[in-house]
Amino acid sequence: MSDRRIFVDYIARTEGDGAIDIIIGPNGEIKKARWEVWEPPRFFEAFMVGRKYDEVPEIVQRICGICPHAHHLAAIRAVERAMGVKVSSQTTLLRELLHYGDWIQSHTLHVYCLAAPDFLGYESVLAMAGEGELLPVVKQALALKRLGNDISATIQGNEIQNRTSVVGGFTSVPAASDLKKLRERLKEAKEFAFATVKLADKIASQPPYPDLERKCEHVSLYDSEKYPINEGRLTSTEGLDAPDWEYPQWIIEKHVPGCNCKHALIKGRDSLFVGPLARVNNNFDRLSADARGAAREISFSVPSFNPFQSIIARAVETIHAIDTAIALIDELGEPKDEEPKYEIKAGEGYAITEAARGICCHGGKIDRNGVCRSWDIVAPTSRNIYNLEKDFQEFVPKLLDLSDEELTLKCEMMIRNYDPCQSCATHSIKVNLHRED
DSSP states (O other): OOEEEEEESOOSSSBSOOEEEEEEOTTSOEEEEEEEOOSOOOOHHHHHTTSBTTHHHHHHGGGOSSSHHHHHHHHHHHHHHHHTOOOOHHHHHHHHHHHHHHHHHHHHIIIIIIIHHHHHTOSSHHHHHHSTTTHHHHHHHHHHHHHHHHHHHHHHSSSSSOSSEETTEESSOOOHHHHHHHHHHHHHHHHHHHHHHHHHHHHHTSTTOOOOOOOOEEEEEEOSSSOOSSOOEEEETTSOEEEGGGHHHHEEEEOOTTOSSOEEEETTSOOEEOSHHHHHHHHGGGSOHHHHHHHHHTTOOSSOOOGGGHHHHHHHHHHHHHHHHHHHHHHHOSOOOOOOOOOOOOEEEEEEEEETTEEEEEEEEEOTTSBEEEEEEEOHHHHHHHHHHHHHHHHGGGGTTSOHHHHHHHHHHHHHHTOOBHHHHOOOOOEEEEEEO
């Protein structure tokens, strides 16, 4: 008998390019399970060097069009930490609202356009929309995604790249009347968000939903007062507890052959998993009351170590994002113009935000003239790659009776479930499966 090989050289419904190469021996052993990200490096870290401090957050948001605010806000907080800049409570609230808008659009896009077609047996969301009974659902999903984009546009003048968020605050603030309009739309969206949780539960309770329970270290931010998105301590299900600025000491990266994306592991331990499921596992009690209620209604319990339950976590977080956005608008009231004030100082700073798909890390050194001398960028996809390979090593042996076509689809589902962004991770998908005879 020869090797059985599954090779997917391009996977649709992910951002960026890459490949999965799996070789199965004649006795069902996994000889190779490698995620080969061959998206070329983009050298963002290198061309931050020599840039002024205020250019860094402006540039890094262009790394990703799906989660630009996670990169932008992590870089801003890192620069502010390096130079000792303090911001107002209004700035903190506006940044959270901006980032929750990012979550709403990204989670909705993933659940309905990337994941649901897999689980419901459709080639794409367009095929789903072609079904008469699902067309209204797809339209509602796109409307909810639009609401997330509109939150961004209202706060910083653009759906993707920011125009008003800067080191120290904002150059202009949204009108109270515009925030109130968003508030009404958010209230109207709650019913559909609840329906999304029920859809995720329906998907998770019937074939072809995969069953994979592999305990690994789930890492996220943690905040004792609120659900973390822009601030918090670095924590895990295995007891990691450190300030977010210490992430370079705890999460170690290493180069591996055939991959333009580094592998990550916890210092002294093994691989890690980041994303909505990790956040929910570490912060369930800080979700909004309605989000917790929706999770309990479908009997979703934590901790969960089935990565395919990430679709439920995303849906639950969408309810939380809507609730929190409403509360933030109420607390903001009528935002006032505030001129950012600070002194340029030399320093070193690091910070983490929670992108929709997991922790987003930025940091480096600023000299006394405000010039960046070094910069580190680690996107959430980079954190997950090594763990994804370990999931394949446990998942694939359960599926050896499937045809190559069916097994390839399951592998693609696994990858899309992680919600990877290969372009962000290169500091990509192709499935290649080979069975030995």
